[in-house]
Amino acid sequence: MKFTIVNSEAERREGLKALLRHIDRRARFNEAKDWRQAASAVLRLEPDMIVIDWHKAMRMADLRMLLEAFPKIPSAIVVDEASTTQVRLFLAAGVRGVVPRKLDPTLIVRALEMVLLGGYYVPANALDPELESVSDTRRESEPKEFRKGLKRFNTLSLRQQQIMRCVHMGSTNKIIAKTLGISEGTVKIHLGSIFQQLGAPNRAAAVAIYNGWQNRHLEVLKREADASPRPSLGDAGVIPLRAPASTYSPLPQMEEHLMPMAAQPLPPFGD
Numbered sequence: 001m002k003f004t005i006v007n008s009e010a011e012r013r014e015g016l017k018a019l020l021r022h023i024d025r026r027a028r029f030n031e032a033k034d035w036r037q038a039a040s041a042v043l044r045l046e047p048d049m050i051v052i053d054w055h056k057a058m059r060m061a062d063l064r065m066l067l068e069a070f071p072k073i074p075s076a077i078v079v080d081e082a083s084t085t086q087v088r089l090f091l092a093a094g095v096r097g098v099v100p101r102k103l104d105p106t107l108i109v110r111a112l113e114m115v116l117l118g119g120y121y122v123p124a125n126a127l128d129p130e131l132e133s134v135s136d137t138r139r140e141s142e143p144k145e146f147r148k149g150l151k152r153f154n155t156l157s158l159r160q161q162q163i164m165r166c167v168h169m170g171s172t173n174k175i176i177a178k179t180l181g182i183s184e185g186t187v188k189i190h191l192g193s194i195f196q197q198l199g200a201p202n203r204a205a206a207v208a209i210y211n212g213w214q215n216r217h218l219e220v221l222k223r224e225a226d227a228s229p230r231p232s233l234g235d236a237g238v239i240p241l242r243a244p245a246s247t248y249s250p251l252p253q254m255e256e257h258l259m260p261m262a263a264q265p266l267p268p269f270g271d
Contacts (some may be wrong), residue, residue: 001027001116002045007037007053015220016051016078018209021199022109023116035062042070047114050075052095053220060089067094074116078108080223087126097121101221108221155197156210163190164210167203 001024001071013031020027030045032038054077077090081222087098097115099108100123111121111189166176177184199205
């Protein structure tokens, strides 16, 4: 699958990529920071779908011009607010999917997949505002454990969690195989499954998603007003290791010189 992603911020474009890889792990992307780049990007890639992370600075007229230039390519838009009036404006401009970013990530993926297959998606409150309150009430009444079980990000087996701990510490496939007493081929198979479940294109992205740095806090899932401030150059802030889960399974004992070591954070300059 091929996707063109439109948004001015790299972090939000990466968030959309992570979600779209749940549709196709080997998906190809190109990106656009503004509408002029978007038209050129679509011409170069000829994507299967255009995905737009909408923000307040964008204009409906620019969106309409882009979609009118490529009427055969389905498009979906991720928005903060999806009122009936706004949804109608998006549909009139040629958008086939209007997806509120407050939805569960799994539902966002399903909505994007529906548009990709030729369908349409609009939020329930755009059809009837009362449906939104019913949905919110039902969501709050569900046990937290059940809602957590719906996440596709928490499906790794105990062995895969062990492998992710090693990957986090920078271990190669060879070291992981020696540490766990399995073959390198088995490690590669597990990593392929892990990447697919997490929607990660590589080891670094898998570590970020697994540790929660790029999971429920994906910038694309945040409202524009709630987005994280960008760190300034020189700011200190060591990211801690993932807290052990209740199903924690320790690594098997082995010789000390073969165990991968985690780097210790250095104190901030001037302390």
